[in-house]
Amino acid sequence: MIRALILATALTVPAATAIAQDEPGRLSLSATGEVQVVPDMATVQSGVVTEARTAAEALNANSRRMNGVFEALAEAGIERQDIQTSNLQINPVWSNYSAGEQRRITGYQATNTVTARVTELDELGATVDALVASGANQIQGINFSLEDDDAARREARLRAVAELRETAALYAGALEIELGGLLEFSESGGGRPQPPVMFARAESFAADTPVAAGQLTVSVTITGVFAIGD
Structure with missing residues (x-):
């Protein structure tokens, strides 16, 4: 409006x-x-970062937690067509540099990020809380826009x-x-x-995290x- x-x-x-x-x-x-x-809608980028000894173990652990993220989004009333995978990658974790020693791979990190379109802005804070409670340990940002x-x-x-x-x-x-x-x-x-609302890597939020939509120009x-x- x-x-x-x-x-x-x-x-x-x-x-x-x-x-x-x-x-x-x-x-x-x-x-x-x-x-x-x-604004009357927002997009939320959330995801899971996991680490394990092998790439397969890191990916399996990530997949289990991401299932919880998808379930939380569904319970928040977000339709499947409004959810899109925006980043999926597996990277080696290297040991710290030490004089006289070569760096080596000590494990693997799997990252899976999804972007969800939220039209009920009154429920946005509760949705963020639900994501974190379900297993998301990374909230990369919230961008507000007009439908x-x-x-x-x-x-x-x-x-x-x-x-x-x-x-x-x-x-x-x-x-x-x-x-x-x-x-x-x-x-x-x-x-x-407005600049997107950014969150650092998250472990937990208080109930109903306050999120202000502000205005767009x-x-x-x-x-x-x-x-x-x-």
Whole structure:
């Protein structure tokens, strides 16, 4: 849901490009429209890291604990299609360097990480707790986003265009020039989410770990090149 209060549109007019020296008769301006929104979904990256003497033992131990992670996600109401394996690897564990001795492999480490899409943000903290209780010993991060940002992006576009037109008129008046038609137009931009909530390697959490979703900024930047009349 778009908040009633919308950030003031930011304007970017690089001094070097306001009036291109090598292209007389052109006025180039940029404007950015921004809208603050409350996120309605999140992705959680969690997983299991295990170590054992052999690669097979490390992987078997990892698989047993990962089954608990999948069960916890299912009990939290997360559909199977919203869960995706994002990292699976087995790496050797080396001995510490010692003068006069060669390093050797002392065991193996298996890592399995899954990314889960969570739409019930009120249950996000409890979901993290359930993951850790079920065997996950690594929570790599939580990223918030919008399931559908079309309305916010449309509003940001409208505000960017309004700002561009207003700024073009302001420059035309200040420079005592007459603007012609629009020669070029381009758009760039995207959502600017809050930094992801990060957790270190975890062993346990208090019940209902507090997680704040904050706000996202959906932004669109446009650039217009106007002809300058004689």
